[in-house]
Amino acid sequence: MCESDVHHKGIIYGSARVSPDGQSVEAQVAVLTATGAVKVYRAIVSGAKTDWAPLRQGLARLTAGDVLLGTRLDRLARRSHDRLNTLAVMAGTGAGCPSLGDAWGRHHNGRVIMLAL
Numbered sequence: 001m002c003e004s005d006v007h008h009k010g011i012i013y014g015s016a017r018v019s020p021d022g023q024s025v026e027a028q029v030a031v032l033t034a035t036g037a038v039k040v041y042r043a044i045v046s047g048a049k050t051d052w053a054p055l056r057q058g059l060a061r062l063t064a065g066d067v068l069l070g071t072r073l074d075r076l077a078r079r080s081h082d083r084l085n086t087l088a089v090m091a092g093t094g095a096g097c098p099s100l101g102d103a104w105g106r107h108h109n110g111r112v113i114m115l116a117l
Contacts, residue, residue, distance in 0.1 A: 009065040010063060010064065010065030010066035010067065010095070011038055011039075011066045011067075012035070012036045012037045012038060012066070012067045012069055013037055013038065013039050013040070013041065013058050013061065013062070013066065013067065013068050013069065014028075014029070014032030014033070014035075014037030014039070014040035014041065014068075014069050014070070015032075015040070015041050015054070015055060015058055015068055015069070015070045015075065015076060016028035016029050016032060016040050016041070016042045016043070016070075016071070016075065017042075017043045017044075017045060017052070017054075017055070017075045017076070018043075018044055019044075019045075019046055020044050020045060020046060023044075025042045025043070025044060028040075028071045028075065029042060031071055031100065032069055032070075032071065032100075035069060035100060036069075037069055039058075039061075041054035041055060041057055041058035042054055043055065048078060050077060050079070050082045055076070055086070059086070059089050059090065059093075062090060062093040062095040063093060063094070063095070064093065064094030064095065065094065065095070065096075066093070066095040066096070067095060067096040067097070067098060068090055068095060068096075068097055069098055069099075069100065070097075070099050070100070070101075071099070071100050071101050072099055072100070072101035073099045
């Protein structure tokens, strides 16, 4: 189970993704940095693409107690099963996975709610 509590003992990393149709990743980076992210992994890539290097790099750095913070869970992946796979990798490291823009993503039952969507 992925801990969704923003109170942690590790490092806060950020994950920012936008589509390549002229959007800017900078607004997400600003929010994540202001929230305490020491490093933000940025990608300008279609949400239809399921494997992107910056997210892989961020996931590879996670250790127990760390947090990979996103502005919304749909920034991790467009499809529910891809999000669940990413959350499973995070949970396997003992890292947290709160979402700033999704109130249920900060709740201890967030994964259960995520499964229902």
